[in-house]
Amino acid sequence: MKSFRNYVITLMTVLLASFSVLASDATTTNSANNKSKAPVINQVEPAFWWAGMKTPSVMLMVHGVDLASTEVTIDAKDIKINEVKSLDNANYVFIDLDISKAKAGTYPITFTRGKKKTVINYELKERNKETKAQGLDQSDVMYLIMPDRFVNGNPDNDSSDKLVQKADRSDRGGRHGGDIAGVTSKLDYINDLGATTVWLTPFLENNQPGWSYHGYAITDFYQADARHGDNAEYKNMVSEAHKRDMKVVMDLVFNHIGNGHLWMKDLPSQDWIHQWKEFTKTNYKGETISDPNASEYDRKIMQEGWFDGHMPDLNQDNPYLAKYLMQASLWWIEYAGIDGIRMDTYPYNKKEMMSEWVSYVLNEYPDFYIVGETWLPGATWESYWKTGGKNRDGFNTTLKSISDFPVWDALNKTWRDHWSITEVYKTLTEDFLYDDAGQNKIFMDNHDVDRAFGSFKKDLPNMKLATTFLLTTRGIPQIFYGTEILMAKGGDHGDLREDFPGGWAGDERDAFTKEGRTDDENEYFDYIRTILQWRKNSEAITGKLKHWVPFNEVYAYQRYTDNSSVFVVINNNLDEQTFDTARFEEALKGKTSGKDILTGKTISFDGKMTIPAKTAYIIELK
Numbered sequence: 110m111k112s113f114r115n116y117v118i119t120l121m122t123v124l125l126a127s128f129s130v131l132a133s134d135a136t137t138t139n140s141a142n143n144k145s146k147a148p149v150i151n152q153v154e155p156a157f158w159w160a161g162m163k164t165p166s167v168m169l170m171v172h173g174v175d176l177a178s179t180e181v182t183i184d185a186k187d188i189k190i191n192e193v194k195s196l197d198n199a200n201y202v203f204i205d206l207d208i209s210k211a212k213a214g215t216y217p218i219t220f221t222r223g224k225k226k227t228v229i230n231y232e233l234k235e236r237n238k239e240t241k242a243q244g245l246d247q248s249d250v251m252y253l254i255m256p257d258r259f260v261n262g263n264p265d266n267d268s269s270d271k272l273v274q275k276a277d278r279s280d281r282g283g284r285h286g287g288d289i290a291g292v293t294s295k296l297d298y299i300n301d302l303g304a305t306t307v308w309l310t311p312f313l314e315n316n317q318p319g320w321s322y323h324g325y326a327i328t329d330f331y332q333a334d335a336r337h338g339d340n341a342e343y344k345n346m347v348s349e350a351h352k353r354d355m356k357v358v359m360d361l362v363f364n365h366i367g368n369g370h371l372w373m374k375d376l377p378s379q380d381w382i383h384q385w386k387e388f389t390k391t392n393y394k395g396e397t398i399s400d401p402n403a404s405e406y407d408r409k410i411m412q413e414g415w416f417d418g419h420m421p422d423l424n425q426d427n428p429y430l431a432k433y434l435m436q437a438s439l440w441w442i443e444y445a446g447i448d449g450i451r452m453d454t455y456p457y458n459k460k461e462m463m464s465e466w467v468s469y470v471l472n473e474y475p476d477f478y479i480v481g482e483t484w485l486p487g488a489t490w491e492s493y494w495k496t497g498g499k500n501r502d503g504f505n506t507t508l509k510s511i512s513d514f515p516v517w518d519a520l521n522k523t524w525r526d527h528w529s530i531t532e533v534y535k536t537l538t539e540d541f542l543y544d545d546a547g548q549n550k551i552f553m554d555n556h557d558v559d560r561a562f563g564s565f566k567k568d569l570p571n572m573k574l575a576t577t578f579l580l581t582t583r584g585i586p587q588i589f590y591g592t593e594i595l596m597a598k599g600g601d602h603g604d605l606r607e608d609f610p611g612g613w614a615g616d617e618r619d620a621f622t623k624e625g626r627t628d629d630e631n632e633y634f635d636y637i638r639t640i641l642q643w644r645k646n647s648e649a650i651t652g653k654l655k656h657w658v659p660f661n662e663v664y665a666y667q668r669y670t671d672n673s674s675v676f677v678v679i680n681n682n683l684d685e686q687t688f689d690t691a692r693f694e695e696a697l698k699g700k701t702s703g704k705d706i707l708t709g710k711t712i713s714f715d716g717k718m719t720i721p722a723k724t725a726y727i728i729e730l731k
Contacts, residue, residue, distance in 0.1 A: 147225040149174040152371070154331055154433070155440050158208070160233040163473050164439070165209035166191060168432045169218075169231070172371070176202045179220040187211045196378035196429065203429050208233065239348060240446040242474035243356065245306060245510075247547050247651045250580070250641060251358060251587040252304035255556055256312055256337055257284060257322040259590055260291025260612035269335040272314070273369070274321045276336070278613070281603030282320045289338035291612060293346045298621055300353045302593060302634075303641020307350055308358040308451060310556060312337045316369040317419060323556070323606070324360070325453060326367030326420050330437040344445045351446065358449035358478065359441055363434045363466075364457040365420040373421060381430055383413040383422040390414050391422070395456035395485050399493040401502065412457055425459040435466045442474060451550075455481030455511075456494060460504060467507040480510035480550045480585075484557075488515050488539040497544025513549040513584060515539070520553055520579070523681070524571040525564040530664045530681040533578060534656060540583070547654075551584035554592065556606055559599025561589075567597055569629060570723035573636055574679055577707075577725035580640045581668060581677045583654040593637050594620045594630045636707070640727070643706045648673035649729075655696065661686055663720070667696040674730040676703065680720045687719040696730070703728035 150173040158167045177195035181204055191205040204218070213235045220227045245251075261267070267276035267286040277283035289312060299307060311324030314334045320326075324334070333340050347357045366372065372381060391414030397403040398411065415422045425431045438450060450470075455463065467479055483494045493500055495511050519536040522528040540546040553561035553575055565571045572595070579586050591609055598605045611619030619625035626634060644650050649668045656666035662682040668675050676696055680686050690697060701715040706727045712718070720726060 145223065145225070148176060148179045148220040148222050148227040150176070150220065150227055150229060153229060153231070155436060156331065157232040157234055158440075159236050159443055160208065160211050160213045161236050162208070162439075162443075164469070165207060167206050167208055168429070168436060169204040169206065170377070170429075170433055171202050171204060171220075171229075172200055172375070173220075175199045176220065179222045182219050182221070183216060184219070185211075185216045188216055194429070196381075198375060198377050200375055201377045237443050237446055239351070240443055240474075241351060241356075241448060242442055242446070242477045243448050244476040244478040245356060245358070245449055245585055247583065247585055248644065248647075249305045249356065249585055250303065250644065251306045251308045251550070251585065252299050252302070252590065253308045253310070253552075253555055253587055254292055254590045255287070255310045255323065255606050256289060256292055257287040257324075258606050258608050258612075259287045260295055260609065261286040261614070262288050262290030262292070262294045263338065264614070266336055266338060272316050272321075272335055273318045278608070281601065282322070284322050284336055285608055285613075286336075287608070287612060288336065289333070289342045289346050293342070293349055295621065296346075296349055296353055296355065300355055301638075303638055303645060304588065305354075305645065306356040306358055306448070307346075308449075308587065309360060311360045311362060311453075312343060315367055317367045318369075320603075321367075323602070325362055326365070326369075327362055328367045328370040330434075331440065340444070347445045347447055356448040357445075358451050358480075359445070359447045360451050360453060361438060361441075362453040363423065363425065363463070364454040365416045365422050368419045368421055370421075377429070378427065380424050380427050383415070383424050385414075388415065388418060390418075391416055391457065395483070396490045398456055398460060399490055399500070399502075412459065416454065416457070422457075425462040431459075431462045431465075435469050438466070438470060439473060442470070442477065449478030449480065452479065452481045455483050455508070456485070460506065463508070464504075464506045471507070478510065479508060480512060481508050483511040484514050486514075486518075488536070488542045491515060492542035495543055495549075509545070510548040510550055510585070513546075513551045516549070516551045516582075516584065517553065517558070520561075520575050521564055524568070524575045525566070529659070530662050530679065531659050534659050534664055537582070537654070537656060547583045547585075549584045550587055551579060551582070552587040552589070553579055554589050555587065556589065557602070558605075560597050560605055561592060562595045563597035563599045567595075569595075569633060572633060574681060574723065574725055576633075576637055577640065577677065577679060577727065578664075580637075580644060581650065581675070581727060582666070583668075588637075593634050594626055595633050639707060643727070647675065649675040657692060660688070663688065665693060667693075669696070675706075676726075676728045676730055678718070678720055678726045678728070680722060680724050683722050685719060685721050687717055690714045690716060690718050698730075700730050703730045 152172040154170045177199035181193045187210045189207045191207050194203045213233050215230045215232050217228050276286050278285045313327045314329035314332045315321040315326050316328040317326050350357050392410045397407045485491050491511050515536050519532045522532045611621045652670035663680050663686050665678045702711050702713045705712050
């Protein structure tokens with residue numbers, strides 16, 4: 110049944126793409142009939158912009174009826190039109206405005222056909238004074254939320270008359286009702302836990318008939334999905350986070366859209382998406398992009414094949430599409446005041462365009478954080494996408510942060526598959542491939558992989574050891590909502606992205622409270638909270654990493670700056686271990702004791718140290 114559904118979705122997608130060709134041809138054929146009518150304008154994107162931006166121009170995508178046959182003019186001294194361009198489809202025009210000298214205000218743009226005119230008043234706003242775009246560093250910890258599955262803050266928006274899929278909490282692939290209001294209501298909880306940053310999976314409109322809850326099939330780049338709330342609610346959430354000294358990372362997708370997007374009913378041009386004679390899915394082999402021996406066939410399938418049957422693949426070789434996408438990201442930064450962007454499926458995009466996009470954003474907001482989802486099998490391939498890499502093909506991305514899947518893999522080999530803790534050590538020995546591994550985003554689990562506690566066979570001591578490593582090694586840690594209460598599902602995405610207990614009225618328990626959690630959940634919650642809260646005031650955690658070769662399943666490392674030092678010891682052995690400390694003298698520097706932040710106890714190491722089985726120490730060296 111599932112394969113038949115996918116077949117139907119694919120067939121519908123191909124038909125929609127074909128229909129767009131016919132619609133475009135029909136528009137051109139009937140253009141003569143429109144000459145006696147005032148130009149019809151249906152949509153302008155972006156709907157408004159800002160004066161005083163460093164970027165001197167803005168491109169408007171205007172959609173209507175046979176707009177290519179109109180003359181476009183603007184009556185203003187401080188704005189001029191650089192270009193008016195129509196592509197294959199006469200229903201669209203792209204207007205490039207020079208706003209380098211413009212001030213905030215409203216500017217009339219006139220569309221004239223014969224004696225008929227239509228005027229739109231385009232607004233340039235004052236810059237958003239609340240926009241911080243402050244970026245992230247190693248002192249931060251991201252809390253990843255799938256808003257549909259977190260908290261239902263406003264039951265009135267669970268379904269929308271304008272959107273196809275309705276709420277059905279019993280359907281693992283359905284809409285469950287979580288929303289932006291729910292996230293806002295739990296900012297104090299997240300802050301108290303100790304996370305410094307909120308990352309929501311895409312909240313933009315996904316007007317799809319099924320599996321629309323995850324947000325990765327965008328059908329409107331400028332509007333929040335009504336079942337999550339509206340743009341103002343998102344902007345308010347960012348403001349509320351900033352009031353708590355927290356940051357916000359937005360999730361975006363440039364590689365593909367949902368087939369419910371307007372573009373799939375009326376393509377701006379035939380090369381707006383990658384079109385095939387028959388449905389062709391990507392091979393998901395990102396390593397082909399950096400592979401000097403890869404066939405052009407494999408590279409083409411990787412970057413131009415569709416991510417799924419209902420996700421048309423965007424063609425960023427089209428400069429107007431590329432500009433549209435880049436502007437959309439800048440719009441959200443300025444409008445909502447976000448601090449970072451996580452870019453989905455990063456290597457699937459045209460790499461040159463993505464490098465240009467990162468530079469475009471950083472030109473406007475130099476401290477802004479951008480992390481690419483680079484799901485690749487090792488540091489060799491990951492480093493290709495990170496700035497500073499010495500790539501022999503001459504390509505140098507401007508991306509500073511990648512999703513460190515090698516660290517995730519090492520964590521799973523060690524505590525899921527019971528390999529030696531040396532796997533974690535070995536992974537970090539490859540940091541010479543990165544210019545600054547401290548900018549890498551590291552994680553135990555996320556919305557695409559099995560939850561860590563389930564992967565670790567619900568072994569609480571192992572979960573604690575993995576958590577200690579994640580939150581004290583180099584990089585910017587990310588934890589998945591529910592990790593702190595030992596949510597453990599895996600397998601089907603709809604299952605592992607389960608609802609947070611207590612996020613809905615009538616839930617059997619409220620795991621946001623101590624009383625609503627089990628003893629094991631509270632034990633782990635207190636453990637991770639202790640580390641997270643300590644991190645907020647630790648200078649050492651922002652510094653360098655120095656580690657020692659593991660022995661007898663004991664792994665030791667130091668995080669340090671010129672003024673602060675912390676010594677971490679992880680005993681992954683089933684037995685207590687006692688060892689000489691002379692080999693660590695370059696970290697200990699004559700000190701014979703320190704405070705373990707996990708227990709508050711003083712740990713002595715006058716020549717020797719003893720650590721219990723399956724235990725970690727985080728020792729502050731004063």
